[in-house]
Amino acid sequence: MTQRDTGFGPDLSEVFGPKHEDGGPELIQLLTPEGVRVQHPEFDLDFSAEELRGFYRDMVLVRRIDVEATALQRHGELGIWAQLLGQEAAQIGAGRAVLPQDFVFPTYREHGVAYCRGLDPLKLLGLFRGVDHGDWNPSDYNFNLYTIVIGAQTLHATGYAMGMQRDGVVGTGDPERDSAVLAHFGDGASSQGDVNEAFIFAASYNAPVVFFCQNNQWAISEPIERQSRIPLYQRALGFGFPGLRVDGNDVLATYAVTKAALQRARDGQGPTFIEAYTYRMGAHTTTDDPTRYRLSEDLENWKLKDPIARLEVYLKRNGLAEEAFFSDLAAEADELGHTLREGCKAMPDPRPLDIFDRVYAETTPELEAQRDGYAAYLATFEGAHS
C-alpha cells in the first residue's frame, strides 16, 4: 500500500517502505548471521569463552526442550505445545540478563527464560498436558506463572515494578538490592489495550520495568504488518521512553541490550522498550499450520539467521570450544530429552476434589458443600469399574 500524499506531517515513506528483511539500520547486532563478531558503539560487551559456551549450551538445551515437547504433543502426551523454535537467542539473551532479585512476567512461550530462572523444564509441561495451570510458586523463582490472555501480564509487571518502587529497591545504588521487572510479550500483543496501558502507567510513574517484545513476525496467521505500520520499537518514544531494536537471533546483542535496559530500570531511570527482532520458525502452537499463510521461502531465509548456528560457527572458527564440548553437550541434551519424556508420562493426574479448595484463600460454605456433594457422588461409583 502506498501512502497518500496528505501534504502534512513527516515523510513516512521510509518506515512504510520496503520491509527491512535484515531488521533495518537501527538493528543492534554483535554477531552476524554468518558468525562474525561486530562492534556496536553503545552496547558492546566483552564475552569470555566460557560465557559464550554457556550461551550456546543454554540455547541447545532449550531447543531440545522445545523439540521434545513438540514430539510429546505428537505422541498424545501433551494436549498442545507453544513452540519457541527460532527464538532461543532472544529468550536466553534476555533471561541471562536478569538478576536474582529481578522479577519476570512471561507469556506462555518463555520456556527459555523459565530455564534461565532455574525452573525444572518438566514443570513447563503441566499446563500443556492439562494437569495444572502452572505448578510452581512464582516467588520461588521470581518468575510468574504463564499468562495466556494476550498482553495482560504487562500490566501486572508494571504494578509489580510500582511495588518495587514503594519497597525502596530502586535507585539506591546497592547492586544487591536494586531491582527491576522484565515483561515479555509479542508483536501481536502490541495491539492490545493492556499493553498500551502498561506503557502509559510505566511512563507516568517511571516504573522499573523493561518491556521485552519478541517480534517473531507472526501472530498466529497475521503478519506484523497487520499489527503495526511503523517498526514497533519506534512506538516507545510516543509513550515517553526509549525503544531499541535488537537482533533477537543474536544472543550476545540481546543479552547486552537487556542487561543495559534492566540496569537503567534498577537505577531508577524508568522503562525501556526492547523489540527483539526474530522469527517464529515453528508454528504458533502444535495445532497451527503455517503452510496455509506464509511462504516457505521466508522460513528458508530465516533459517540462514539461525541463532544457534551463528554462535556455533563463531565458537568453532575462533577455537573457543573443543570438539568434546559439542559431543558432551549433545549427550547432555539427549539425557534432558529422556528425562522430559519419562517425567511427562509419569506426571500424576490432578485430583478432582482439589479444585474446590483452591478458589479462595478463605473458602466458602457454598464451595465446601459442592465439594462434599461431589465427593459423595463419586463415592457411589466406587468399585463399579473394578
Added chain:
Amino acid sequence: MSTKITLAQGLNRGLRKAMEADDKVLLMGEDVGKLGGVFRITDGLQKDFGEDRVIDSPLAESGIVGTAVGMAMRGYRPVVEIQFDGFVYPAYDQIVCQVAKLHFRSQGRVKMPMVIRIPFGGGIGAVEHHSESPEAQFAHTPGLKVVACSNPVDGYWMIQQAIAHDDPVIFLEPKRQYHAQKAELDDTLEPMPLFESRLVRPGSDATLLSYGPTVKTCLNAAEAAAGEGKSLEVIDLRTLSPLDMGPVYESVRRTGRAVVVHEAHVNLGLGAELAARITEECFYSLEAPVLRVGGFDTPYPASRLEEDWLPDLDRVLDAVDRSLEI
C-alpha cells in the same frame, strides 16, 4: 466513641483506619488523590498518607486493576476505585481472567487481597453509564467475593473487613446513599462478620430480601405496610457472593413468602439465584412463588425516567400484595 456519620464519611473513615492499620494498603483510582474522588470518599487521604499510598492513576480502568494485580503480587493490598459502575467494563477482563483466577491458577500460592470499590445503582439524575448495577456479573464469577453495604455503619466496618480479607472483594457502594442521611457510629462495638446477612426488621407475613440502595426502599415499604396491618420482615443480604442463606431460609420458613428487591435487571439477576435456592430449601414452607422486583430488562433509561425504572416503595408493595393474594 459515638458519632453521627454519612455513608461517605463512614467509608472515608474506614479507609483511613485500614491504612493506619496496615502500611501495605494502597488506594488507587481516577481522581482519588488531590480531589478526594468524584464522590469525595477518599477526601484528605492523599494529604495524610502521601502520593505513594493514595495514587492518582491514568484514566484507564484495565490499567488500574491490572497494575493492582502486580502490586498485590508484590505484597501490597490495593484498594482501587472504579469511578462509576458503568466504567468497570474496560477492567472486566483483568477482574474476571486475572484477579478472580490467580489464586486458583497458582494452586493457592498467589493471594489476591484486592478490593475493587464500585459506586453502583441509580437515582442521582446522572447521564448514561453512571447508574448501573453490575453485581450479578461479578457474583457469577468464581474467585471473586461480592459485598454491598447499605448504610453508614456497615460502610465503615465492611470496607475495613474487605481490605483485611485475603481474597479479592468487589465492594459495591450505593452512590445515592453516600450523602443521604446520617447514622450513629459507635466504633467500640464489635462488627458482625463481613460475609453474613442481617435481619434488619422483623415481620411475620412476608420476607423482603435486598441489599445496597434498595434496603432503604424495603424498610420504607415495610413501614408503610405496617400501617395497613401487614408485617414484613426485611433482610439486608450484605454479601452477594458467597450468599449467606441461613437467615434467609430461617425467615422464609416462618413467613412462607419472599420478595427479592434489587435495582439490577430482573432477568438472571441475584433474585433468580435467591428464588432457586429458596425453592430448593424451603419448598414445603412456601405459600407463594418467590417474586422479584427490579429494574426492567432494558438498558438504564434517561434520568427523567429513572423513577419509573427503579423499584420503589409502591412496586415493592405491589409485589407483596401479589404474594399475599396467593
